Amino acid sequence: MASVTKVTTYDSVNAIREDLANVIYDISPVDTPFMSNIGRDTASNTYFEWQTDALANANTANAAIEGADAGNADFDATVRVANYTQISTKVISVSGTADSTNNAGMRTVMAYQTAKKAKELKRDMEAIITSNQAGNAGSGTSTARKTAGLPTWLITNSQANGATVSAMSGASGNGYPNTAWTNLSTATDVAFTETMLKTAIQAVWEQGGDPKILMVNAYNKTVASAFAGLAEQRINYTKAQPMKIIATADIYLGDFGEVSIVPNRFTPGNFAFVLDPEYASVSYLRPFRTYDIAKTGDADKKEMVVEYGLRIKSEKAHAVVANLIAS
Numbered sequence: 001m002a003s004v005t006k007v008t009t010y011d012s013v014n015a016i017r018e019d020l021a022n023v024i025y026d027i028s029p030v031d032t033p034f035m036s037n038i039g040r041d042t043a044s045n046t047y048f049e050w051q052t053d054a055l056a057n058a059n060t061a062n063a064a065i066e067g068a069d070a071g072n073a074d075f076d077a078t079v080r081v082a083n084y085t086q087i088s089t090k091v092i093s094v095s096g097t098a099d100s101t102n103n104a105g106m107r108t109v110m111a112y113q114t115a116k117k118a119k120e121l122k123r124d125m126e127a128i129i130t131s132n133q134a135g136n137a138g139s140g141t142s143t144a145r146k147t148a149g150l151p152t153w154l155i156t157n158s159q160a161n162g163a164t165v166s167a168m169s170g171a172s173g174n175g176y177p178n179t180a181w182t183n184l185s186t187a188t189d190v191a192f193t194e195t196m197l198k199t200a201i202q203a204v205w206e207q208g209g210d211p212k213i214l215m216v217n218a219y220n221k222t223v224a225s226a227f228a229g230l231a232e233q234r235i236n237y238t239k240a241q242p243m244k245i246i247a248t249a250d251i252y253l254g255d256f257g258e259v260s261i262v263p264n265r266f267t268p269g270n271f272a273f274v275l276d277p278e279y280a281s282v283s284y285l286r287p288f289r290t291y292d293i294a295k296t297g298d299a300d301k302k303e304m305v306v307e308y309g310l311r312i313k314s315e316k317a318h319a320v321v322a323n324l325i326a327s
Contacts, residue, residue, distance in 0.1 A: 269326025
C-alpha cells in the first residue's frame, strides 16, 4: 500500500496556538484562625494602654461583730498594661507595558498583584501576633516598632516545661511584655499530653475565664486528636452508600465544658494556646490602606500599609503550654 503523506502536530508546531488556561491556581492558605476568632478595635496611639482588675479572693473568715465600727477599707490598684503598634507593608510596582498587555488569568497585573499582596499581608499579621515576639518601642532611624505577640502575654497560666517565661516591663504585672520566652530547645522539648491540656483549661477556669479554643499547629492537632476526652467519634450509620472513616475530632469535652481544637498554620509549633477569644483583639491605629506612590518612571507603584497591635484584655483568661515537640 502506498504511503500517504500527512501533517501531524509535530510538523505544525509553529502554527498551533498555545493552550494557556485563563486562570491562575494558588493553594497557598489564607485562613487566619486567631484573628478571625478574636475581636477588632482601635488604638489612638502607637503605645496603647488598658487596665485589668480582679476581685479579692473569697474570704471565709468574713464575720463581723454586731454593732462594731467599720474597719479600714481595702484597696488594690488596677494593673495598667500596654502594647505597641507595628507597621506592616507590601509594595506593588508594575511597568506600564506589563499592565497593558493581555495577561492570562488576570484583568490587569496591577489588580492581580494588589489582591495577592493583601492576602500576604493578612498572613504576615497572623504569624506576627501569634509569634514569640517581645514588644519594642523601636526608633526613628534603625529599629522598627514591634507589637508583643500572644505567647509573651501568657504568664499566669503557663506550663513552661523547662523554658523560661516572658516578663512584663513593669512591676506587679504592669507595662508590656518586653522579653520573649527563652530556652525553647529541641533538646528539651516535650510531647503534648492530655494532662497538660486539662491543667491549662482548669487554670483558665479557676481564674474566671471560659476557655473556648485550643489552638495548635498541624502536628499537635494530630496529637490532640488522640486524647481520650474528644467528642464521640462513632456514629450509627444506616445508609446504603459506603460510610466515611472518622479519624479526627474538633471538640474536646472536658470537666469545664467544650473546647474547639483549631489548627493554625502560622502559630509557632512549640506552643499550644488555650484561649477565651472574648479577651483578645487586634487594635488598629491605621486599618488597611493602599497608597499611590509618585511616578518616577514608566511604572505604577503602590504601597499597602496597616498599623496594628495585639490587645490581650486579660492574660489570665488564656493559658499556654510551651516547649512542645513541634513536628
